Amino acid sequence: MNAGFPAPDHDHARCVADTLARAEETCDGRGRRLTPLRRRVLETLALSHRPVGAYDIVERLTKTGEPVPAMSVYRALDFLVAEGLAHRIESRNAFLACNHGHDSGEVVVFLLCERCGTVAEVTRSAVGRELVRTARVVGFEVRVPVLEIAGLCEVCRETEARR
Numbered sequence: 001m002n003a004g005f006p007a008p009d010h011d012h013a014r015c016v017a018d019t020l021a022r023a024e025e026t027c028d029g030r031g032r033r034l035t036p037l038r039r040r041v042l043e044t045l046a047l048s049h050r051p052v053g054a055y056d057i058v059e060r061l062t063k064t065g066e067p068v069p070a071m072s073v074y075r076a077l078d079f080l081v082a083e084g085l086a087h088r089i090e091s092r093n094a095f096l097a098c099n100h101g102h103d104s105g106e107v108v109v110f111l112l113c114e115r116c117g118t119v120a121e122v123t124r125s126a127v128g129r130e131l132v133r134t135a136r137v138v139g140f141e142v143r144v145p146v147l148e149i150a151g152l153c154e155v156c157r158e159t160e161a162r163r
C-alpha cells in the first residue's frame with residue numbers, strides 16, 4: 001500500500017467525479033452553495049494530484065471558458081479551503097483538492113514529492129496528535145495543524161533506481 005499516493009494507473013476520471021460529488025454533498029448538508037465558479041475551481045484542482053497556484057487556476061479557467069476575475073477565484077478558493085474541500089499547501093503557495101472529510105483539530109500531514117510534485121495526504125497521524133500534545137504542554141495553541149514534508153514518492157524512487 002503506498003501511503004496516500006495515487007497509483008499511476010488509477011481511474012483519475014473517477015477520482016475527479018468523486019471529489020465533486022463529495023463536495024456537492026458536503027455543501028448540501030451544510031446549506032452552503034457550490035456555485036458554478038466554486039465547482040469549476042474545485043474541478044481544476046481535482047484534475048491534478050499536484051497543487052495548483054491561484055494564478056494558474058485563473059489562467060486555466062480563462063482558457064476553457066469565460067475570463068474569470070482573479071478576485072473571484074481567490075474568493076472561491078477561500079470558500080473551498082474554509083469548507084475543507086481544498087487545502088492550501090504553504091510551501092508551494094498552491095492549492096490541492098481534498099476528497100475526504102477531516103475532524104476539526106486533526107493534524108494533516110502532506111507528503112510532497114520534490115520530483116513530480118505529487119502530494120499525498122496522511123491523515124491518521126500519531127505524530128500529529130503528539131505534536132498537538134507537545135504544543136499544549138508549552139502553552140501553545142495550534143491554529144493551523146498542517147505539516148508539510150518534502151521527499152520522493154515511490155514512483156519517482158523506482159524511476160531513479162532504474163537509472
Ligand SMILES: [Zn+2]
Nearest residue numbers: 006011012015
Ligand atoms: Zn486521481
Ligand SMILES: [Zn+2]
Nearest residue numbers: 113116153156
Ligand atoms: Zn514523485
